Amino acid sequence: MARNLSFSVPGQDFQIQRGDRLSSGSSDYMVLDFLGEGSFGKVTRCVELDTYKMVAIKIMKKRQQAMRDAQLEVRKQIRVLKGKKCYG
Ligand SMILES: Nc1ncnc2c1ncn2[C@@H]1O[C@H](COP(=O)(O)OP(=O)(O)OP(=O)(O)O)[C@@H](O)[C@H]1O
Numbered sequence: 001m002a003r004n005l006s007f008s009v010p011g012q013d014f015q016i017q018r019g020d021r022l023s024s025g026s027s028d029y030m031v032l033d034f035l036g037e038g039s040f041g042k043v044t045r046c047v048e049l050d051t052y053k054m055v056a057i058k059i060m061k062k063r064q065q066a067m068r069d070a071q072l073e074v075r076k077q078i079r080v081l082k083g084k085k086c087y088g
Pocket of ligand 1: 036038
């Protein structure tokens, strides 16, 4: 992947589909595929329409949803750590 850009699409939280077009203002992209998902967004594989370069673009979740998911992830990690023995 050449670049990793972030996009926040107001009102379209995770409604992105293959074939959708995204615009950063200076470049336009088409969504080809989904590469993965983290706490703060979904990562898509896109093609830059001017250059045909492949890029990874992260579609950011809405802030509130991202905060909720991040809190859940932290709680999950704490539970995992509490279950582990400490050698040191
Ligand atoms: N440039 C990239 N090329 C290919 N796959 C990618 C790329 N960036 C992210 N991914 C995929 O998308 C997933 C989510 O990435 P993201 O950066 O959103 O979260 P993370 O860092 O894995 O997790 P978190 O944000 O929850 O700590 C990754 O685990 C990976 O599988």
